[in-house]
Amino acid sequence: MRHSAAQLAAGIDARVELQEQLLALAGDQRAAIMAGDHEAVDAGARAAETVALRLASAEAERQAAAQTLADELGSASTRWSALSDAVADDERLAIQPRVDLLERSVRELEPANAVNGQLITQEIELVDMQIRGLVGGGPAPSPQAYTRQGGRADTPAVDPRLLNASA
Numbered sequence: 001m002r003h004s005a006a007q008l009a010a011g012i013d014a015r016v017e018l019q020e021q022l023l024a025l026a027g028d029q030r031a032a033i034m035a036g037d038h039e040a041v042d043a044g045a046r047a048a049e050t051v052a053l054r055l056a057s058a059e060a061e062r063q064a065a066a067q068t069l070a071d072e073l074g075s076a077s078t079r080w081s082a083l084s085d086a087v088a089d090d091e092r093l094a095i096q097p098r099v100d101l102l103e104r105s106v107r108e109l110e111p112a113n114a115v116n117g118q119l120i121t122q123e124i125e126l127v128d129m130q131i132r133g134l135v136g137g138g139p140a141p142s143p144q145a146y147t148r149q150g151g152r153a154d155t156p157a158v159d160p161r162l163l164n165a166s167a
Contacts, residue, residue, distance in 0.1 A: 005091040011061050
């Protein structure tokens with residue numbers, strides 16, 4: 001295998017390793033969010049930031065290796081889909097599984113981050129609602145409840161903050 005192809009494979013390996021670290025951190029952070037452990041959430045965010053910075057460096061190295069390989073092959077594109085047909089069979093067999101692992105790790109990380117973001121948003125909204133409830137955020141709800149037809153109900157209205165908190 002030519003040196004530039006080996007460098008590309010090593011760069012992809014580094015990206016996969018860092019992506020998997022981010023995925024593990026996202027799982028740990030989700031558990032900390034659900035447990036309400038704010039210190040662990042902050043520590044996880046700092047660790048993820050460090051890994052993300054390392055990931056940016058690894059990506060720059062991978063791109064440089066892909067550019068070198070593309071130059072050797074006379075290709076204007078550095079994308080693996082364009083390079084895979086031009087490399088030798090042994091290089092393709094060595095790199096393609098790594099590309100598949102990288103794509104899988106990216107696909108797994110995206111929803112994990114989205115779920116964590118949603119959990120944080122929900123926690124912030126719940127804290128905001130609780131603070132407004134403690135401070136007396138806004139006018140008191142009407143003590144009167146109404147039916148679907150617009151008439152007065154026999155039971156008093158339920159405080160909407162209680163409905164939101166139980167949801």
